[in-house]
Amino acid sequence: MIKFLNEYKYLILILIFSFVLRVWGISFGFPFFLHPDETKIVEPALTIAFNIKNADFNPHFFYYPHFLMYLLVAVIQIVKVILLPFGFFNTLPKEVFYFMARLITVLFGTASVYLTYLIGKKVALKGREEKIGLLSALFLSVVFLHIRNSHYYTGDVPATFFILLSFYLFLFGILPNRDTPDSGVSRLSIVLSAFFCGVGISTKYYPALLLFLYVPIILYTFRRDLKKAVLNCFIVGFTALLGFLMFTPYALLDNQKFIRTMKESSLRSSSGFVGASSKNPFYYIYNKDASIDESFSGNSLAEGLGWGFVVLSLYSAVFVLFGAFNNKTIQPYNNLLIFIFGIECLFYIFFARYPVKLVRWLVPITPFLSISAAFSFFGLFGVRPRRGLTPILPILPAISWLIGAFVLIPNVYKSLRFDYALSNGDTRIRAYNYLLDNIPKQTSIIFESILIHKMVEDGDYKFFQITHDRYNTKGEIENDFPLDFNRMLIESQAQYIIINGWSRQKYFNPSSNLFFPEVSKAWQDFYKELDARFYRVAVFSPNEELLSGPEITIYSTEK
Template sequence: MIESLAVSEATKTWFLISLLLFLAAALRFYGLDWDGGLGAHPDERYVVGVAESLRWPDRLNPFDVAPDYAYGHLPLYLLALAGSLAQGTDCLLVGRALTALFDLGTVALTFALARRVYGEKVGLLAAAFVALMVSHVQQAHFYTVDAPLTFFVLGALLFASRLAESGRSRDALLAGAWAGLALGCKFSTALLILPLGAALTIRPSRQARGLPLLRCGGAALAAFALTNPFALANLPVFWRNLAQQANIARGLLDVPYTRQFHGTWPYLYPIVQQLRWGMGWALGLVAFGGLAYSVWRAVREPPRRAEWVLLAWALPYLAFTGALYVKFPRYLLPLTPLLAIYGARLLLRASAPLRRCAIVLVLTCSLLRSLAFVNLYRSPHPWLAASEWLYEQAEPGAAVAVEQWDHPLPLDATGYNVRELPIFDEETPEKWGEIAEILAQTDYVVIASRRGYGALARWPERYPSTAR
């Protein structure tokens, strides 16, 4: 009887996680061609363009294609391989399908990690939160490094938590290998040294301390070297590119596409962005509240070994990323599954009536938000619609003014005289003279996005005239 009940519970769990994965897949694979193959995300265009230029066996070095490439090379090779296997399919769509698969894997790993640390119910609820989280659904529609990076980070944390509890050498090897793959996507995951170091320090002592450390570090180095050989072969170039991107992220190097973050508050801005857009207010408040609750509990009583591993990633990563000048919401993607776990833990510790109401409320809000978000993919991208309007309205040879550092429209500018307004230039009489000259000769002015006015209108000290 007990055995049949156990089987029944296991069947119920796997049915629920399968249902969650099906729902997550539907949200992630729906509308992959959301921009008609345009490649509207600038990072995605960059990554896909470099990957498409790689060729076996004579052109495998990404620096031969893009000398300033600063991301890890693993996503490039994955897309190049997948593209070669899917001959005749648009490489952009192949990449987005890969990203959707990676994020689907993140949902599964969230369940596995939460179940190991906090139990099955927390695992199922946390996986549901990630499955419905708009930030994950959105990033699954771009082939950028963020979704694969998050997948490998969670794998590293899963095996690090096992290492902390078991002390097995196999877990040390696997934790290191997954961390090396995460590092092969983006170097900011070097912070994984903290949870892996915590796991190695607090694990039950089965062997000499140095042996698991060597295995973990060796596996990480091997995984990185195998997936980023040209980063090691061209180490000065790799470090130069990393240093440049680090300076941009910290605000030490001024570039137009990060000026939108001028005047934004460290920590507060990225958290509010998650509450407004990424998670939604209901899930976001529960998730960050869950993190605060877990820290409070850790202060009051020593956490279990696996809990230390999660905190050793969540707190340093939030402290580091939240302090950056550049605060793109996707930078927190490697943290959001842990926030979902902490939020699920918090809700399941509430009293029964409150627990049921809160879970239903958060899941309902998250489902409605994700459905509303994917509904956007039913309509043509605004740039496609704007271009079609211009094709119908603008005479051949018409002069079209577009903003500097934004996507030029119409998309096919053949037969049009497209001029660029230098809005990001410093405020000088020459700048305004050039703008006045262009506008005087222009038939149509195109503002493709908020990149220009959204950033410069909030910086009157530097752009007094433009801000007006």
């Protein structure tokens, strides 16, 4: 045991650090459930789990596939078997099940760091396997974008885990072992890779993109035997489909609704989204938009990873492009790095082609960017003396360490700040408590949703909601102009107005002004009129108080 701990001490420390950064703050929002996508997965799972004998296992909802829902049902049943004899289970509050769900994501996120270590070792040049593996894991352990999404029971981080597991098994199957170069292809590993790719598709649909990488690699590997190449491609495709249908069976059993949902989902992505839409293919790398669902980052890789990380990752493209012509020019170039680069490009290009651009969709490439960054880091140590480079060779290691610090420090700072904000409280809960303590019951209030449904369901206040269309599938956003202020006040007789900062921010984002100029201008004028006409009685700011959630502003309409 001591020998094991000593041999893997750095990896163990990285994994512990990864877990802490991801688990801290996962109880945010309780007793309310403030992430809109979580409820779409957790609530159906709870309905099934608490009525397991008579449950309808078809969620009748395909915007997200069903693996995470069924996984949570299974976990709840295990907990039920353990706790029911002691009389605890039936008294557990709903927050416990949301906590368990988020903890599952934390474990997927931490396990992804370990898989990144394994893949980094697998693709590294001989002699640097451990160093590149550890540095790859260290980089992913602190990536803010990955840490942020590891706090939610949504598909991005679990899907990333299955992408990594599938890719590692694929590499293991398609490439000979370093120590036994004559070992050849392992069909079992390839089949398992395809199966877990299918499970990933059942977690969030985009792991299907891996198949577009696997097929040409298989065709190239078996290029001398076309029949075997086609057979292996068929096996991979069939096994991936099997893995998907095993955990999303109603995609087949309720196929008409599934197909309609897929068409609608594609239309959503191609039609535009207020606050996060652009036709610029480089939008994901950097843009000036503020995030419309998180207060401590923007909507780009530069914000979600930091510029040091982006630069170091992009620099690895030099190894791929130069190495394609002469793999002796730059060290430590390794032909396997082109697989990493291929996945990065595949996912980036796929999502960049849609006008709707949400940076969380790029969570799956963060482990591969971490591996690329590790290659670049050690690449600066491995540049060979060449004419014109000799004067700067002594300072290249220092440059490498400096860039490494620029990768780690901003991500650690942003992650710690985010975790603290989650654990410190939420602006929406503060606003709700202010409402209960300071505004008399039955008061009329105009409000934008802050996702505390109890506020409306209790019926203590007369609420009139300002609604916003999220997608432009049928031109909804283009016609989503605000109501006339005076008419709204007369009809509601409202004494207070509650504004959600994320709803407000999306109309002020530069991309909205370009994509939906008329509607954005109308809503900007609406919010500016609010500020000019009415008195702010309370403002709950995430940045000033280090809280999670949007800025919530409460106005009084009385002079």
